[in-house]
Amino acid sequence: MPGENLSRDEARDRAELLSVDGYEVVLDLRSAVDEAEPAEGPRTFRSVTTIRFRAAAPGSATFADLIAPSVNAVTLNGRALDPAEVFDGARIALDGLAGENVLVVDANCAYSRTGEGMHRFVDPEDGEVYLYTQYEPADARRVYANFEQPDLKAPYRFEVSAPEGWQVWSNGAEESREGGVWRFAETRPISTYITCVVAGPYHYVTDSYTRGDLTIPLGAMCRKGLAKHFDADDVFLVTKQGFDLFHEIFDYPYPFGKYDQAFVPEYNLGAMENPGMVTFREEYIFRGKVTQASYERRANVILHEMAHMWFGDLVTMKWWDDLWLKESFADFMGSFGLVEATRFDQAWVTFANNRKAWAYRADQLPSTHPITADIRDLEDAKLNFDGITYAKGASVLKQLVAYVGREAFLDGARRYFKAHAYGNTRLEDLLSVLGEVSGRDMAEWSRAWLQTAGVNVLMPVVTYDAGGRVTELSVVQEGDALPGQPTPSAGRPHRVAVGLYRLESDGTLVRYARAGADVAGARTVVEELAGLERPDLILVNDEDLTYCKIRFDEGSLATLRAHLGDITDPLARALSWSALWNLTRDGLMPARDFVSLVLAHAGRETHVGVLQMVHSQTLTAVTHYAAPDWREQGGRELAAGALHELRLAEPGSEHQLTWARFFAASAATEGDFQLLLGLLEGTARIDGLEVDQELRWDFLLPLAAHGAVDEDTLHAELARDDTASGKRHQVRCLAARPSEAVKDQAWAAVVESDSLSNALVEATIAGMQQSSQRALLAPYTERYFEAVERVWEERSIQIAMDVVKGLYPSLQDSEATVAATDAWLSSHEEAPPALRRLVLEARDDLARALRAQRCDEAAAN
Secondary structure, three states: OHHHOOEHHHHHHHHHHEEEEEEEEEEEOHHHHOOOOOOOOOOEEEEEEEEEEEEOOOOOOEEEEOOOOEEEEEEEOOEEEOHHHHEOOOEEEEOOOOOEEEEEEEEEEEEEOOOOEEEEEEOOOOOOEEEEEEOOOOOHHHOOOEOOOOOOOEOEEEEEEOOOOOEEEEOOOEEEEEOOEEEEOOOOOEOHHHOOEEEEOOEEEEEEEEEOOEEEEEEEEEOHHHHHHOOHHHHHHHHHHHHHHHHHHHOOOOOOOOEEEEEEOOOOOOEEOOOOEEEEEHHHOOOOOOOHHHHHHHHHHHHHHHHHOOEOOOEEEOOHHHOHHHHHHHHHHHHHHHHHHOOOOOHHHHHHHHHHHHHHHHHOOOOOOOOOOOOOEHHHHHHOOOOHHHHHHHHHHHHHHHHHOHHHHHHHHHHHHHHHOOOEEOHHHHHHHHHHHHOOOHHHHHHHHOOOOOEEEEEEEEEEOOOOEEEEEEEEEEEEOOOOOOOOOOOOOEEEEEEEEEEOOOOOEEEEEEEEEEEOOOEEEOHHHOOOEOOOEEEEEEOOOOOOEEOOOHHHHHHHHHHHHHEOOHHHHHHHHHHHHHHHHOOOOOHHHHHHHHHHHHHHOOOHHHHHHHHHHHHHHHHHHOOHHHHHHHHHHHHHHHHHHHHHOOOOOHHHHHHHHHHHHHOOOHHHHHHHHHHHHOOOOOOOOOOOHHHHHHHHHHHHHOOOOOHHHHHHHHHHOOOHHHHHHHHHHHHHOOOHHHHHHHHHHHHHOOOOOHHHHHHHHHHHOOHHHHHHHOOHHHHHHHHHHHHHHHOOHHHHHHHHHHOOOOOOOOHHHHHHHHHHHHHOOOOOHHHHHHHHHHHHHHHHHHHHHHHHHHHHO
């Protein structure tokens, strides 16, 4: 990996020198179906690229990017260059440039099994081969020679030779196909990382979208084996609703012709915004019964990627420092679009409870960074696709809408598109139009929100008179940070709503007063609430207008302990759950108290997406934040509570399905395992619960982890579900078994070998790391620190990230593990910064867990 990096300075210098007029890329993918594997080296395909570009300084030198096993020929302006002299495995040296240049590179590029570049997947169900590309941030160079940076945009023409019986798609519309050769129309100017090719015997469905004189051909595709599960009609419905909304509010017609959406196997991301050819992970095609939360997540991703057609594809950041210019906006627009245009009108509830939890975690790590980050190179860029760039950025934009007004915000977006169409921008380009339309000082807002890191804490301070009425209610703002972390300013401007809630005679907890306030500084008095009757609950940041953590006064916290489930407003309830979880993460509320709140109130949570998030958080609380001597008891209480709610849930409902999955994940006793076995075998029954194939695998994982099923049972289950999905599930279950030999095999498969695909690496790691097997996993702490630097050097960055994060010994939750981490960091100060960041983040999570455990232990004394 080291030779494949590209620094910001190198990219800036190259952008000052070059401008690119166009690419012609010719790929021969017929080798993808060769039955015989190559005798040595990777399976390859031929890639011939012609680049037409200009140089501002004739006679100067530069380089093109290419990662390939071999190069057959390089020609610059008709002059043949010796590949052995100019190609080093990652770059092609170019000197003696003319004012106008033509570069032709003939290379043998490698198919990928890691989801980077040209990924090749063989379906175990029918033996069919499927290809797709994934490039962000810089893997187009694994497929064709290019200038791999976002600000050297150009038009592209693709030509692809494919095996008989295949179909091929790219960004541009198909112009012709003859003799297995597919040619595509030239694109508008776009960046390398959003070019795309999808090829194979995909199941393909078509439709179209029409608005006035504009018609957009629509397509959706998946593997043939998933066709019976593919609800393309719903995908098209959300797609059309998104186009209706974005055309209305952006006032700029979709600029890239057709709109295909491919659901592809072994995908590393949720999706990718390639213009005209969006790619998604195929897990968004549901093989079994799922809740509406799953459909909402898919719809959110569809709209997120569609928003990128404007934010990111039409107008693109110059360098990855301003990644937020596309990702924060797309993340915001995903939820905004759901509420405005689809059946998922409670999407802001999901955002408040689920999406922002990702942001809060990332913003409290030692690696936290401003939304506009300092991205030195491509390795930095890869790691900054994080909760700050996405969810915090989206949260801040939601706050900005409250700050400047919806119409000013959208008017600014319209002007931004029209001023910078097909170009590249920086932060100041957006701020200038927003300041122009809003009349606000956007430089001050940017300094406070985009250029500083960290999350603030807002909490109420209230006094009452003798009659129980509010004499003064103020909002106190603090910068929240742990030692060694940057503390955000306590003077950040927040536009908030403060809600007062009271218990009604029918037992419900409802809001009876609300006041908007501009919080700026350490203390802000909310004068409008003075004189009102005493509330049972004060909710700062009601309606979730700003980005902050909230705390409660003692009376409000007591109310939530007794009446959280009685809050009638789903957003207020979601915000309360989120705040209570942050208290638990911060070691201010014992983990056992959070578990008690879940057992008392989660059964009344109506929003299934919030319920699923609370379930996930509760498992984390018991696994990582509970005092070790209470952990086993807490697990038993959790499983018993989950089973109780499962039996109470409405038969056949999505809540019943959610509680069934949670019961399986928390199963702790022999009785729990016997019930899961009975449900699998049909000897036990819960009215209305359909145990489909996906739920079967959910039940088998804890059974495998506790030794209640053997290898033969898992092989038999794969025979029942002999699909790519089934294989991933089986690999996870096999690695979960409580055996030294099993763990050694899993470790060797992931760390000592590169034979597994990205999807199976992920499944193996997930299976290996079982919370009930702490003692069994203890020997791998030392092996981890011995291996991580070698893994980072030898493997692709995606696989290296998976291994470094996934195999960190977080279950060895002791000060000894923290010390071992510190020792590695101290002795590896020259290790790649991206690797050190991952290890440092894992260490911080472990230190947080130990603080929470001490809080929980103190509660028992």
